Amino acid sequence: MSAQAEVGIVMGSDSDLPVMAEAGAALERFGVAYEAVIASAHRHPEMVARYARGAAEAGLKVIIAGAGGAAHLPGVIASLTALPVIGVPVSTPHLGGVDSLLAIVQMPRGVPVATMAVNGAFNAGLMAVQILALENRGLQEQLVRYRREMAAQIEEKDERLRRVGFHRYKAGDRVLHPGEERPPD
């Protein structure tokens, strides 16, 4: 039997999946059980309402909601549950996700949504872990290790840059200018 989900990842469409899967990846990294749901605030508002109203009783502790365009999903969910809601603005072809960002971030006083960067689903997962870690020592320790690993990576990159020099530093870490050849290692 799979573990009781602590985090619900809700998305407005299956087209949001490639972005929202990153939230799942972050939760998996920390061993947090989650469920993923497709439920559009506009195309199936009843389903969204049912899910949000039943979320706390179902054992969820945090909801991550991602949508693009007129992205009302996180706000609507936040209006129907007292669980913390983390919003992920998903990028869009016409307006690049600024539309999603503004739709999610400008919540009225009284109904907050913790809004991430455009396509910031990985950070949404991390934020959920940080919330759960308030009551979970094991997660706190994992978060400390995660930060240490990040810092160690930066030190490694810095060391490599100093060693090989500005022009030979590569390994996919630096974006080449158009027409620029990658120098040999």
Ligand code: AIR
């Ligand atoms: N969306 C779905 N219902 C309401 C909204 N705002 C969003 C989805 C997706 C975008 O519309 O979250 O980012 C396009 O959806 P689709 O299904 O047309 O690809």
